[in-house]
Amino acid sequence: xxxxxxxxxxxxxxxxxxxxxxxxxxxxxxxxxxxxxxxxxxxxxxxxxxxxxxxxxxxxxxxxxxxxxxxxxxxxxxxxxxxxxxxxxxxxxxxxxxxxxxxxxxxxxx
Amino acid sequence: xxxxxxxxxxxxxxxxxxxxxxxxxxxxxxxxxxxxxxxxxxxxxxxxxxxxxxxxxxxxxxxxxxxxxxxxxxxxxxxxxxxxxxxxxxxxxxxxxxxxxxxxxxxxxx
Numbered sequence: 001x002x003x004x005x006x007x008x009x010x011x012x013x014x015x016x017x018x019x020x021x022x023x024x025x026x027x028x029x030x031x032x033x034x035x036x037x038x039x040x041x042x043x044x045x046x047x048x049x050x051x052x053x054x055x056x057x058x059x060x061x062x063x064x065x066x067x068x069x070x071x072x073x074x075x076x077x078x079x080x081x082x083x084x085x086x087x088x089x090x091x092x093x094x095x096x097x098x099x100x101x102x103x104x105x106x107x108x109x110x
Numbered sequence: 111x112x113x114x115x116x117x118x119x120x121x122x123x124x125x126x127x128x129x130x131x132x133x134x135x136x137x138x139x140x141x142x143x144x145x146x147x148x149x150x151x152x153x154x155x156x157x158x159x160x161x162x163x164x165x166x167x168x169x170x171x172x173x174x175x176x177x178x179x180x181x182x183x184x185x186x187x188x189x190x191x192x193x194x195x196x197x198x199x200x201x202x203x204x205x206x207x208x209x210x211x212x213x214x215x216x217x218x219x220x
């Protein structure tokens with residue numbers, strides 16, 4: 001099956017810093033989503049981004065489908081950004097489940 | 111809309127017991143999914159459904175069963191609980207590509 005690798009596995013930053021999280025995938029995909037899992041375990045949709053660039057406030061994402069990678073940018077980090085960020089991909093149509101990476105554990109220190 | 115709801119939030123089972131994890135969505139989504147998340151890992155697909163009466167296996171289906179009698183409900187059944195099924199279980203639904211997740215059920219088998 002498709003492989004998803006995320007880097008770095010862990011990241012500790014001071015409040016106000018910027019960060020870039022990377023997701024590499026091993027095959028072409030129809031769907032790519034970024035999620036934030038907060039400290040209470042809830043999975044929150046950040047972006048649906050199989051290709052191109054999107055921005056939502058301090059967060060933005062870029063997927064280069066031809067080179068099989070996606071980047072999540074977090075600017076001016078806040079302590080509430082702490083948690084685990086997952087990249088998940090779907091090769092086929094809507095019926096297939098998502099294949100998740102192992103995540104990047106982000107800690108923002110005040 | 112309540113979105114995707116799951117019950118119970120927490121459960122402790124003894125080895126060999128059975129239980130049903132409930133999942134309901136009020137978004138009229140055709141696609142529904144069950145995932146499990148083990149500590150420090152991404153989510154893995156257990157079963158999915160493309161509509162009422164249709165279900166199929168995901169990556170890790172052994173030890174589980176599902177049914178889909180209505181569009182709204184997608185229960186997950188554990189027949190003979192084993193310690194290896196200790197995990198957090200997430201239900202999700204989607205209309206096309208973007209998947210929306212419930213809050214999860216934390217299950218411990220002792």
